[in-house]
Amino acid sequence: MLNSQFWPRPLAWSLAALILVAAGCGGAGGADGQAGFVSSEQGHFEGRFSPDSTPIELQQIHSWTLELRDGDGAPVRDARIAIQGGMPAHQHGLPTVPEVAGEVEPGRYRVDGIKFSMKGLWVFRLQVWAGALSDEVVWQVELP
Amino acid sequence: MKNGRRRWLHRFVALGAVALLGGVATVVISSFHPRHPHSWNPEEVALIKSLSLTGMAAPEPDPSNRVAEDLRAVELGRKLFFDERLSANGEISCATCHDPERGFTDGRTVGKGLAEGHRNTPTLVGAGFSRWLFWDGRRDTLWAQALDPLEDPDEQGTTRTRIAQLMASSYRSHYEPLFGELPDLSDTGRFPPDAGPRGDAEAISAWESMAPTDRDAVTEVAVNAAKAIAAFEAQIVPGTTRLDQYADALGSSAEGVGPPGILTELEAEGLRIFIGQGACTDCHSGPLLTNGDFHSIGLPPIPGERFDVGRIDGAPEVAAAEFGCSSEHGDVEPSRCEDIRFLKTSGFELVGAFKVPSLRNVARTAPYMHRGQLATLDDVVAHYDDPPEAIIGHTDLLPLELSGREAAALAAFLGVLDAQPQGLEIAAHSAASTDRVTR
Numbered sequence: 072m073l074n075s076q077f078w079p080r081p082l083a084w085s086l087a088a089l090i091l092v093a094a095g096c097g098g099a100g101g102a103d104g105q106a107g108f109v110s111s112e113q114g115h116f117e118g119r120f121s122p123d124s125t126p127i128e129l130q131q132i133h134s135w136t137l138e139l140r141d142g143d144g145a146p147v148r149d150a151r152i153a154i155q156g157g158m159p160a161h162q163h164g165l166p167t168v169p170e171v172a173g174e175v176e177p178g179r180y181r182v183d184g185i186k187f188s189m190k191g192l193w194v195f196r197l198q199v200w201a202g203a204l205s206d207e208v209v210w211q212v213e214l215p
Numbered sequence: 216m217k218n219g220r221r222r223w224l225h226r227f228v229a230l231g232a233v234a235l236l237g238g239v240a241t242v243v244i245s246s247f248h249p250r251h252p253h254s255w256n257p258e259e260v261a262l263i264k265s266l267s268l269t270g271m272a273a274p275e276p277d278p279s280n281r282v283a284e285d286l287r288a289v290e291l292g293r294k295l296f297f298d299e300r301l302s303a304n305g306e307i308s309c310a311t312c313h314d315p316e317r318g319f320t321d322g323r324t325v326g327k328g329l330a331e332g333h334r335n336t337p338t339l340v341g342a343g344f345s346r347w348l349f350w351d352g353r354r355d356t357l358w359a360q361a362l363d364p365l366e367d368p369d370e371q372g373t374t375r376t377r378i379a380q381l382m383a384s385s386y387r388s389h390y391e392p393l394f395g396e397l398p399d400l401s402d403t404g405r406f407p408p409d410a411g412p413r414g415d416a417e418a419i420s421a422w423e424s425m426a427p428t429d430r431d432a433v434t435e436v437a438v439n440a441a442k443a444i445a446a447f448e449a450q451i452v453p454g455t456t457r458l459d460q461y462a463d464a465l466g467s468s469a470e471g472v473g474p475p476g477i478l479t480e481l482e483a484e485g486l487r488i489f490i491g492q493g494a495c496t497d498c499h500s501g502p503l504l505t506n507g508d509f510h511s512i513g514l515p516p517i518p519g520e521r522f523d524v525g526r527i528d529g530a531p532e533v534a535a536a537e538f539g540c541s542s543e544h545g546d547v548e549p550s551r552c553e554d555i556r557f558l559k560t561s562g563f564e565l566v567g568a569f570k571v572p573s574l575r576n577v578a579r580t581a582p583y584m585h586r587g588q589l590a591t592l593d594d595v596v597a598h599y600d601d602p603p604e605a606i607i608g609h610t611d612l613l614p615l616e617l618s619g620r621e622a623a624a625l626a627a628f629l630g631v632l633d634a635q636p637q638g639l640e641i642a643a644h645s646a647a648s649t650d651r652v653t654r
Contacts, residue, residue: 129500129501129506130346130501130506130507130508132553132554132557161497161611162564162609162611163510163562163564163611164559164562164564165559166508166509166559167557167558167559168557168558168559168560169557170556170557183557184553184556184557186557188506188507188508189497189498189500189506189508190497190500191497
C-alpha cells in the first residue's frame with residue numbers, strides 16, 4: 072500500500088480541491104478521454120486533454136492532445152505549455168518526461184511521451200501561457 | 216395535527232434506527248463471516264485474470280537487435296552464455312551467476328564473479344520483456360546489458376579484443392553467416408590480445424593506442440556477440456504456474472468461484488491480500504507481475520556501505536551509455552527509442568528506487584531485494600507489512616497491518632508463482648552437452 076507524501080500536504084489538499092472544482096466544472100477526464108472541457112484555475116481558458124488512442128494501455132508510451140479555447144469558444148493559439156503530473160495517492164510523478172510536439176490544429180496541441188505505470192488516479196497539471204495570460208488546467212484520469 | 220406530526224416523526228426515527236441497526240448488523244455479521252476463500256467478485260475475477268500468462272504475447276523482438284529473432288543467433292548466444300572463456304580467469308560464464316538450476320540466479324546476497332559485486336543477481340526469466348535492465352535500469356536493451364558483465368572487472372573481466380578473438384577462433388562459422396566477415400585480427404600490433412576500455416591500466420592503455428577504426432571494428436564484434444547472447448536470453452520465458460491455471464479456470468466457473476484443487480485455502484487468502492489489502496498489484500501487475508518501473512520501498516542503508524541510490528544514478532547513465540537502443544550500435548532509428556527520448560532523469564522519487572522485479576519464480580530466487588537484504592519471502596512480507604521510515608529518499612509503502620495468518624497466507628501465495636521456466640530445456644541441454652566449453 073502506498074502513501075501520499077508526494078505532494079506536500081497543503082498542496083495535496085489544494086490539488087484535491089482543484090480536482091473537485093474541475094470535476095464540478097464540466098467533469099474531469101475519464102480513462103476514455105470523452106469528458107468535456109474544464110475551466111482553467113483562473114478561468115482564462117477551457118481545456119480538454121485526451122488520449123489519441125483508447126483504451127489506454129499501461130506501460131505503453133503514447134500521445135495525447137490538449138485542446139484549448141477561450142471563454143468565447145475560440146481556439147487558443149500559439150500557447151506554450153508545460154506538463155507536470157503524477158499519482159497523488161502514490162507519491163510519485165509521471166514515469167516519463169512528456170513533450171509538447173506542437174500545435175497540430177488551431178488550439179490543439181499534441182503531447183508525446185505519456186506513459187502510465189499503474190492503475191488508479193493520475194493528475195496532470197498543464198501550465199498554459201498564451202498572449203498575456205497564464206493559467207493552469209488540472210486534468211485527472213482514472214485508470215480502472 | 217401536532218400529534219399526527221409527532222407520530223410520523225416517531226415512525227421516521229424508528230425506521231431510521233431499524234435501518235441503522237440493520238446496516239450495523241450486516242457489517243458485524245459479514246466481518247465474522249468472511250467470504251469463502253475461493254469466491255471472487257467480478258472486479259477481482261478481472262484482476263486475477265489480468266495476471267495470467269495465457270494470452271500474453273511473446274516478447275516483442277528488440278528493434279535495436281537485428282538478430283533478436285534469428286534462431287542462428289539464439290544458438291550462438293546459447294553457446295556464448297555458457298562459455299567460461301569469456302572471462303579473465305577462464306572460469307566464469309554468464310551462467311555462473313545466472314544459474315539455470317537456481318532460476319537463473321546464484322542464490323547469493325550479491326553476485327560474485329572475479330570479485331564480489333554490489334547488487335543481488337536478478338533472474339533472466341522474462342528478461343526479454345524488460346524495458347530496463349539492471350536493478351537501476353542503467354541499460355535499455357538486453358544486448359547492452361549482456362556486454363556489460365563481460366567487461367566489468369568485478370564480473371567476467373575480459374577485454375574487448377579478447378572477445379573478438381574468441382569469436383574469430385571458435386565461433387567464426389556461427390558468427391559470419393549472421394553478421395558478415397570478421398575483421399582480420401591476426402596483427403597483434405594493431406590488435407593487442409588484451410585491450411579494452413574497462414580493463415586494467417595496461418588493457419586501457421593498449422586500447423587507447425589502437426587506431427580508432429580498429430577499435431570500432433573490435434567493438435562491433437563484441438556488440439554482435441552480445442546481441443547473440445541477448446537473442447538466447449530472450450528465449451527464457453516464465454512457465455505456467457498454478458496462478459495461471461487458477462485464473463484461466465476462473466473464467467469458466469460460475470459466479471466467480473475459484474476452481475477446486477489448484478490453490479489451497481491459505482494460498483487463495485494470500486491471493487486476496489495480494490490483489491486487495493496488500494495493494495501488491497499496484498506495482499506487481501500484469502502477467503509478469505511487474506509494472507517494469509522504479510519504486511523505493513525504503514530499504515535501510517547497510518552499515519558501512521555507501522547508500523545505493525538506484526534509479527537516480529541509473530537514469531542519467533542509461534542516457535549516456537556507450538551501448539543502447541539509441542546508440543550508434545543500435546539497429547534502429549534513435550527516434551524510435553522512446554524510453555530514452557522521454558526518459559525521466561530527476562525527481563526525488565527516483566532516489567533509492569529500484570526496478571520492480573517480476574514475482575514469477577520468486578520462491579527460487581532468494582535472497583531478495585537489490586542487495587539481497589531479505590533472506591526469505593517471510594522477511595519480504597514482514598518488510599511490506601511494517602515498512603521502516605526511509606532514511607534516505609522516501610518510501611512508497613504504508614503499513615499493511617496483516618494478522619499472522621494473513622502474512623503467512625501472502626507468503627504462501629508467493630510460492631504459487633513457481634514454474635519451470637520455458638527455455639530451460641535449451642539451457643539444460645547446453646550445460647550437459649559438449650557445448651560447455653572450457654579453456
